[in-house]
Amino acid sequence: MGYVYELVRDEGGEIARNFAHYLVETPEHRDDLMLPLAELGRYLLEQRIVTSDFRDHNILCPVDAGGEPQKLVIIDGVCDPSGFSISNWIKPLAQRRVRRRWARGMARLQQGYPQISDWPEL
Numbered sequence: 653m654g655y656v657y658e659l660v661r662d663e664g665g666e667i668a669r670n671f672a673h674y675l676v677e678t679p680e681h682r683d684d685l686m687l688p689l690a691e692l693g694r695y696l697l698e699q700r701i702v703t704s705d706f707r708d709h710n711i712l713c714p715v716d717a718g719g720e721p722q723k724l725v726i727i728d729g730v731c732d733p734s735g736f737s738i739s740n741w742i743k744p745l746a747q748r749r750v751r752r753r754w755a756r757g758m759a760r761l762q763q764g765y766p767q768i769s770d771w772p773e774l
Contacts, residue, residue: 657727660712672708674721675765682768684721685713690772692724693754697774700746703730706757708764750774 660668671689674681692711696703703726710728713721739745751774758771 660714660725660727662714663716663722668712668714668725670709671711671713671724674713675708675768681721685724686770686772688713688721688724692726693772693774696754697747697750700740700743700750701730702740702746702749703753703757706753706760708761 662668671685674685695701705728706726710726712725712727714723714725715721737749739749754774758773762768762771
């Protein structure tokens with residue numbers, strides 16, 4: 653069982669490419685991606701959304717008409733791997749779990765892209 657996600661498109665109507673594409677194919681946009689990534693992290697924290705598989709190919713990056721990255725959209729791995737947990741209902745505990753998952757995801761990205769040193773923290 654899984655979720656069905658809306659097809660994410662760029663402002664020009666093209667299907668959005670994933671985060672990995674921009675990190676590899678357009679290194680000139682790497683710095684431009686850090687702000688949307690930090691905004692995504694803050695959103696996950698505020699909404700207490702636990703991710704199970706935070707990876708570069710599970711995040712889409714729609715761009716505007718000028719080719720500039722906009723907000724990031726997670727398209728897979730949006731679930732609580734522990735199932736039902738009481739910590740989901742207690743805000744500080746849920747946020748601690750989100751921070752741990754975020755740190756794990758950032759460590760994975762750092763390992764895959766060692767040339768980038770300024771991954772956002774929560």
